[in-house]
Structure formats: structure tokens, C-alpha cells
Amino acid sequence: MGLTFPLIATVTWGAALAAMTLRRPVHSALALVVAFLGLAVTYLTLDAQFLGVVQVLVYVGAVIILIVFVIQLTRNVGLPSESLAVRPAVVGVGTAALVTGGLISCLVASPRFHIERSGEGTAPVKELGEALMANYVVALEGIGLLLTVALIGGVLIATRRPAKKGS
Amino acid sequence: MHWFVGLFPEGPIQTGVSMVVAAAAIVGAFAGLFAVTTWIERKGLGRLQNRMGPNRVGPWGWLQPMADGIKALTKEDIIPAQADKLVHTLAPIVAVAPVIMAYAVLPVGRNMVALDMEAGLVFFFAMGGIKEIAVFMAGWGSRNKYALLGSMRGIAQMISYEIPLVVSALVVAMAVGSLSLVDIVNAQAGYYGGILAKWHVFTPWGLGGFLLFLVAATAESNRTPFDLPEGESEIIAGHMLEYTGFKYALFFLGEYMGLFAVSGLAITLYLGGWRAPFSFLAWIPSWLWFFGKLFCFIALFVWLRGTLPRMRADQLMEFAWKFMVPMVVVNIVVLAMWHYSAAWRFPTAGLWRWVLCGGVLLAAYLGLSKLWRPWEPPSRRVYRYAE
DSSP, X not given: OTTHHHHHHHHHHHHHHHHHHOSSHHHHHHHHHHHHHHHHHHHHHTTOHHHHHHXXXXXXXXXXXXXXXXXXXXXXXXXXXXXXSOSSHHHHHHHHHHHHHHHHHHHHHSGGGGOOOOSSOOOOHHHHHHHHHHTTHHHHHHHHHHHHXXXXXXXXXXXXXXXXXXX | OHHHHHTSOTTHHHHHHHHHHHHHHHHHHHHHHHHHHHHHHHHHHHXXXXXXXXXXXXXXXXXXXXXXXXXXXXXXXXXXXXXXXXXXXXXXXXXXXXXXXXXXXXXXXXXXXXXXXXXXHHHHHHHHHHXXXXXXXXXXXXTOHHHHHHHHHHHHHHHHHHHHHHHHHHHHHHHHTOOOHHHHHHTTOSEETTTEEOOGGGSHHHHHHHHHXXXXXXXXXXXXXXXXXXXXXXXXXXXXXXXXXXHHXXXXXXXXXXXXXXXXXXXXXXXXXXXXXXXXXXXSOHHHHHHHHHHHHHHHHHHHHHHOOOOOHHHHHHXXXXXXXXXXXXXXHHHHHXXXXXXXXXXXXXHHHHHHHHHHHHHHHHHHHHHHOTTSOOOXXXXXXXX
């Protein structure tokens, strides 16, 4: 691995920082693209081929486009002009630190964190598919149903037709 | 290629050299194809429109691509004063780079694939997804309302047609049981009756999937009749409006290379990749078959461009959501029927399988066409937000 990981980490980290600090929402979205791509490359270096590729397909191909459309369509809604930061900075930083620290300590404490990488890593696309369609099929279908409901709800809200003239 | 890589010492240097050679081959071959295609397209369109086409530079205008290249390189590179300079400059690069990466998983001949990925098919579509970002960057970075309109149109179109494109390719992945494009080509080995190749297109679901894939691919690569993002007569050139010189040429390069890539994918999924159609033609080199098929696709796209008028934006969306999406879902059901009817053992079972599966597809096609009623004059368009 050598230099690969530090390089990718720096780029991803920098892009994520840019996404938070840039003033224009579109610039933030584009910086987020770089961060997502960096994550995808990290997955690829960990031999998680399918995950890395799906990361690009879903996040870069779909989520960013969604964000961009939202930015374009809500530009005139009127965001508060003053800074959006939490005012006593200690509260914001403290909450962020608490959440991040809690997540990291949970991860390190879990037994799965310490599983050794087993020899030659191969992308188990087939195993992944079998796990999704057999063990976790209820959860998968549940998520699918949830997304469909969200989609139908979105369409219903969006197509509030103006009152018909004359009838 | 192997002897050339063998000249270098084993280890990281050899890996690096073989990577560079593979990348150079892809970039060289397909960018060269781009030059040839611009000539074919100009000449073909000229003939379709009853004129000569390019005939001044070189014999039969053969050197026209060279002249175009020199012209693009020597033009002034203009960035609008109000434009976002970084985004504007990066957009053409983002448009070309992922397309070139998508070629890595495409087998262009026997043992001729740069990278046999297990999730090759998904990788291909992921690279196609990055193209939308480039279109948005170009439209937004130019600070021009026509460019922004064109890019928004383009993104909406690409998202809508990505669903039928991916689902019609999914059928092949389900039938083969693998996402690797090399496995998909290998699954099409063998011959019916020792003569006709076992391509996927010679099955009901394969034929339906191929036609649906072709339509979706045409839309995805912004070719006529789906060239709304450019729409010269309405929004000038869409997202490419503010580009000049070589950046403009880069967009065209990206678009044509995307067209070749998606045609190559169609060939790989349905037309047996680099395999010969008949067993007695198998002596012709595999890469020649692949590129021969690719040229047939290019000719088809030129023909379509010369024949069909552009669609209207609302027709385009209706066609995607009311026809293409239901059809590709029906095609999955047809695949399941074909898969389970393979166990039929009575005489003339093969014929009945065709009748059953083909019948379902035909019924879906006719039903959806009746529901959509394209022969009636389309209803007056109602503008909800623009009145």
C-alpha cells in the first residue's frame, strides 16, 4: 500500500473540509464529489470492488445530482443570510466531538473491528448478493418499500394542481 | 503485447509498463476511431441530405478530421468573464476521463481486456454516471441561462434513460449469473446446430432487451432523436454553448467515445462480443469482429441522425417513464419464463417457448402503445410554471 492510503486520505479529507467551508452550495456539492470518489478508491484498495463501484454509481451518479437539483430549485426560497453556525461554538464542537468519539469507541469496542483480513481478498459479489437476497431479504424489501412510499409521497406533494379554471 | 512487457524486469516496473501499454492502446484506438467516425458521419449525413459532404481536404475528404483538429487547436480559448473559471475549465476533462476509464472493462477481443473486474458491468455504469456531473459543471460554470437550461435538460434525460439502460443490461447479468463482461462474452460461446452463434440476441428476452438497450443507449449518448440537451434550434448548444476551440472538441470527443463505449457494451451483452456469428467464420480475428460490429453501430447511428427529427421534451420524458421502464420490467419476467420453460421436454417445446415469451413481450408492447396512443394528436401542452 505504502503511499496510496495517505494520498487518498489527504485528498478525501481536504475535499470534505472544502465541502463544509466553501461559501457557494454548488462548490460544496462538487467538493463532495471528490470526497465520495476518494472513499470509492479507498474501498477499491481494500478489495471491496463492488462496494467501491456502487459508491460511485449511487453517490456520485445519483445523490450529488439530487443535491444539485435541490440547490437549483430552492435558490429563491430564502435562506437566512446570517451565519448558520451554532452560536456558542462550544455547544456545536462538543456535540460533534461526543458523536464522533462515541461512534469511534463503539467501533473499536466491537469484536468485528478486530477481524484479521483473511488472505487474498476477493470481491465476493456473488456472496454479497446471496446474503442480501437470503438472510437480509426482509430488510431489503422493507427499504425498497420505504423508498417507494417516499417517492410516491414526493410526487403527491409536487403535483398539487392549481384549481381548474371554469370547472 | 506480452513480449514487449517481457522486455522489462519483473516487479512494479513491469506492472506499470503493462498498465501504460493497455491505457495507451485504449486511448489511441478509440480516439483514432473518433477521427474516422467524424469523417463517416459528415460523409454519411451529406449523402443522406443529397449533398457531397467533405471533399476538399485530401482524397474524398479523408483528411477532414486533421483539419478539424488543427482548427480546434488554433482557435482562441475563451472563458466568459462572469464564468466560474475552475469549474468551467474542469468540465471538459471530467466529461472525457470517465468514458476512457469505462473502456477498461470492455473486452475488445479474445483475451483483450485491460481489466477483468468482477463487477465490470456496474463499473461501466458508474463511469457513465460521472458524465452527468460534467454536464452540470459545464452548464453551471458557464454562467449562461441557455447553458444551464441545456445542462438541466441533459441531466434529467440521462437520469430517466439510465433506468431502462441499466435494467435492460441487468437481464443479461441475471441470465449469465455474473457481472463480469468477460464471463458474459464466454456465456455466448457455442453454436445452435453447429452454425448459428448462441448470442443473447437470438432469444426472446435478448431481442427485446437489445432493442430497449439500443433506444436507451441512443438517449444516454445524446444522439438524435434524443439530442435535446444540445438542441441547436432551441437552446443553441446547451451546456457546450460557452466553449470554444479544443475544450469544445473535448466535449465532442467525450460524447463520441461514450457512444462507442455504449455500443461496445451492447455488442458485449447481446451480440456475442468478439465472437463470430457463424461457426464457419470463426477464423477471422476476434478484434476484427468487435470493431466490425462497432462500425455497423456507428453506421446505424449516422443513419438515425439523418432520418429522425428531434423529440419534444415532454414526449421524451413520457416515453422514458410510460414505455421504456414498464417494458424493461416485463423483459425481466420474460427472462424468468424463458429460464423455467427450459425444463420443458415435450416435442416442439422450443417453438412454444418462443411463442410464449415472444407473445408476452409483444402483448406488452402493443398494450403500452395503445395506452400511450402515439397516433392521436398529442394533447395541448400545459405550462404549469411558465404562465
